[in-house]
Amino acid sequence: MPPDATESEPAGPGRFRRPLLFGTGVIVLVGLGFAVWWWFIRAPALHYVTARVTRGDIQRAVSMTGALNPVVTAQVGSYVSGNIKSWSCDYNTLVKIGQVCALIDPLPFQVVVDQDEADVATAIAQLAKDRFAAKNAALIYEHDQKLIAQGIVSQETLDTDKATVDQDRAQVELDSATIGDKKAVLHAAQVNLAYTRIVSPVEGMVITRYIDVGQTVVSSLQSSTLFLIGKDMHKMQVDTNVSEADVGDVKPGEKANFTVQAYPSRTFIGTVRQIREGPITVQNVVTYDVVVDVANDDLALYPGMTADAHIVTAESTNVLRVPLPAIRFNPEGLARPAREPDSGHARGSFGGGGEAAGSAAAAGAHAGAHPRGAGGPRARLWLLRDGKLVAVRVRTGLDDGTLVEVSGEGLKEGDTVVVNAVRPNAPRAENESGNRPGAGNQGQRQGAGGGLRL
Numbered sequence: 001m002p003p004d005a006t007e008s009e010p011a012g013p014g015r016f017r018r019p020l021l022f023g024t025g026v027i028v029l030v031g032l033g034f035a036v037w038w039w040f041i042r043a044p045a046l047h048y049v050t051a052r053v054t055r056g057d058i059q060r061a062v063s064m065t066g067a068l069n070p071v072v073t074a075q076v077g078s079y080v081s082g083n084i085k086s087w088s089c090d091y092n093t094l095v096k097i098g099q100v101c102a103l104i105d106p107l108p109f110q111v112v113v114d115q116d117e118a119d120v121a122t123a124i125a126q127l128a129k130d131r132f133a134a135k136n137a138a139l140i141y142e143h144d145q146k147l148i149a150q151g152i153v154s155q156e157t158l159d160t161d162k163a164t165v166d167q168d169r170a171q172v173e174l175d176s177a178t179i180g181d182k183k184a185v186l187h188a189a190q191v192n193l194a195y196t197r198i199v200s201p202v203e204g205m206v207i208t209r210y211i212d213v214g215q216t217v218v219s220s221l222q223s224s225t226l227f228l229i230g231k232d233m234h235k236m237q238v239d240t241n242v243s244e245a246d247v248g249d250v251k252p253g254e255k256a257n258f259t260v261q262a263y264p265s266r267t268f269i270g271t272v273r274q275i276r277e278g279p280i281t282v283q284n285v286v287t288y289d290v291v292v293d294v295a296n297d298d299l300a301l302y303p304g305m306t307a308d309a310h311i312v313t314a315e316s317t318n319v320l321r322v323p324l325p326a327i328r329f330n331p332e333g334l335a336r337p338a339r340e341p342d343s344g345h346a347r348g349s350f351g352g353g354g355e356a357a358g359s360a361a362a363a364g365a366h367a368g369a370h371p372r373g374a375g376g377p378r379a380r381l382w383l384l385r386d387g388k389l390v391a392v393r394v395r396t397g398l399d400d401g402t403l404v405e406v407s408g409e410g411l412k413e414g415d416t417v418v419v420n421a422v423r424p425n426a427p428r429a430e431n432e433s434g435n436r437p438g439a440g441n442q443g444q445r446q447g448a449g450g451g452l453r454l
Contacts (some may be wrong), residue, residue, distance in 0.1 A: 049420035066240030070230030077223030102198040116186035127175035134168030258309035270294035
């Protein structure tokens with residue numbers, strides 16, 4: 001073989017590696033370019049969902065259901081047995097103390113009274129008879145005492161006279177005691193006769209009537225109820241069942257409001273009077289009876305109505321308020337910053353704060369009420385001013401689950417605060433929570449103030 005002749009290099013993977021890598025790089029660059037073009041040119045414009053900073057009151061309340069009842073309820077029964085002869089108190093009848101509401105047939109009781117009166121009269125007559133006998137025996141004894149000295153009567157006769165006098169005097173005392181006994185029996189009969197008149201023990205209104213003419217009333221160890229009378233229906237109470245998780249926030253004297261189905265557009269105001277510590281356990285659920293007093297001046301409320309009650313456990317009045325999602329919002333593309341110290345001053349840039357501070361403030365706002373002027377958890381609000389986002393540091397206070405109290409420099413009533421950022425027609429997963437970094441609260445509905453396209 002000639003010396004200048006060269007052998008052909010064997011084919012291998014190295015000959016195609018460089019072109020393959022070059023082609024892959026081109027494809028990646030084209031894809032990135034298309035993505036950038038799609039994002040900045042074809043992607044839907046970002047919309048900010050906004051709301052207004054408002055001024056007003058915020059209340060935190062415990063919600064429950066309860067039943068309306070009179071403050072005092074009298075169950076009127078019968079002490080004696082018999083047939084109902086008549087009744088004069090019907091449903092909704094206003095009654096006074098001592099007013100006769102029903103009458104049990106008094107004839108059997110009147111017969112007993114007449115018999116006992118006759119017995120008393122007989123005992124009185126017997127007493128008069130025995131008194132005359134005792135008086136006569138005393139005269140005979142006195143006369144015989146004079147004759148014994150003359151020897152006309154014997155000592156035996158005088159002793160017999162003395163015994164007769166003592167016996168007659170004892171009989172007079174026995175008759176007196178018998179009269180007392182007969183009078184006691186007569187009084188008992190008269191009491192039973194009086195109990196045939198069923199009277200109202202309180203001043204109020206008849207809530208329920210359980211009897212009718214001809215009905216037999218049987219008195220026993222547990223008397224049957226004839227009437228249910230509510231005392232002073234102008235003052236009522238709501239007996240509510242508060243869960244053991246919420247009862248610790250309820251205190252006597254706190255305000256309460258409730259509605260009833262009969263007047264859905266009317267709100268009634270009451271005051272917590274008592275928290276009854278006796279537990280009510282139903283299917284392992286423990287509740288406590290919280291009594292709320294309410295005025296019923298126009299008698300619009302009826303016993304037994306179901307009340308949807310709310311007991312105000314904390315309240316802030318005349319404060320600045322924003323929707324809760326506003327303190328959790330973080331602009332898209334903003335990096336998560338480190339936690340900043342509480343400086344108390346508003347910031348006018350995109351730096352700092354962010355979603356972490358907003359989430360912490362939201363958690364703090366739910367933790368409880370904060371006194372006015374004492375400050376609360378720090379948060380950052382994003383305002384729209386002249387079409388630009390401006391960050392404002394605030395302190396959060398009481399929230400009611402929808403609105404939260406805020407205060408800080410650079411924030412005033414009427415400001416436009418951002419609560420969300422969305423892209424129209426952008427696809428979204430069903431399980432998306434709405435708190436993705438850089439996207440704000442995507443899941444929140446649009447608040448007051450509408451949206452602004454930037």
